[in-house]
Each structure stands twice: as structure tokens, then as C-alpha cells.
Amino acid sequence: MIQLKEINKDNVVKACFLTTNKDGKATANEEFVAGNALSIAQSKYEPNTLVKAIYDDETMVGFAMYGIDEHDECWIIRFMIDHKFQGKGYGKNAFQLIVDDMINLYHPKEIKISIEPENALAKKLYEKAGFVDTKIIEDDELVLLYTL
Incomplete structure (x- = not known):
């Protein structure tokens, strides 16, 4: 079962070594x-x-960072699935858990995420989850928006 768990002293090192790099480094x-x-x-x-x-279950497969910025905007700041676990459906399920957690915690009107414009796989995943391409570029990244 896919779940989100706090980063703590027992799992921080493992989280640091997850990577999207195909060489595993x-x-x-x-x-x-x-x-x-x-x-x-x-x-x-x-x-x-x-x-x-x-x-x-007990296997760490990915990492997420999210919250509210200084403008009271909700952002998914980082989202990744380790290279060994990509293409197995974890991204879709985990991403929805993050969106649901943000809705429960913050009750936002909208949630933002930004991506490298060349990252077509991420864009497809986020759009399937209901995010819309705003065509806005911030800090060289494309902003996608989920409106509740």
C-alpha cells in the first residue's frame, strides 16, 4: 500500500540516496x-x-516536498520516484496522496507545481491528476495549476 511517511532520523539517509539518475548515484x-x-x-x-x-508498504520508493510559500500559495516543491521504481504506477498513486494531504492540511483554492519544460513524462502525470498548464514560466520552469 502506498503511503507518505515523515522523514526522520531512521529514514533520512535512505531518502537522501534515492535518485532519478539512471546510474543510481x-x-x-x-x-x-x-x-x-x-x-x-x-x-x-x-x-x-x-x-x-x-x-x-515498508519499501521507500520516492520523496516529496510540499507546503505553503511566503505568499500563502500551496506548492508541490519536489516530487520524485527512485529510478528503480519508475514505470510501476507509484508516481500516479503517490502524487494523488500528496494532493489529498495538501487539501486536508491547507484547504487551498489551488495547488501549484513547476517542472522543467522538457520533462514531458512529469507533465503528462500531473495533467492526468488534474493540473493545467498555465503557460507561465517562473525561474525557468513551467507552472501547472490544480484548482479546487
């Missing part, structure tokens, strides 16, 4: 997403940000 900057270690460090300085591990 975690880096600070991966092809389409910042590395998890960088994201976890960043979250310590952004008080309204959550970092969660994505699990299939």
Missing part, C-alpha cells in the same frame, strides 16, 4: 529535480514546508 542536481539531500536541507529553512518519504 544520487546528486545535488539531477536531470529534472533537485536531489533529496538538498531538498531536506532546504526544508529546514522553510518552516511551512514538509518533506515526506513515499513508501510501498
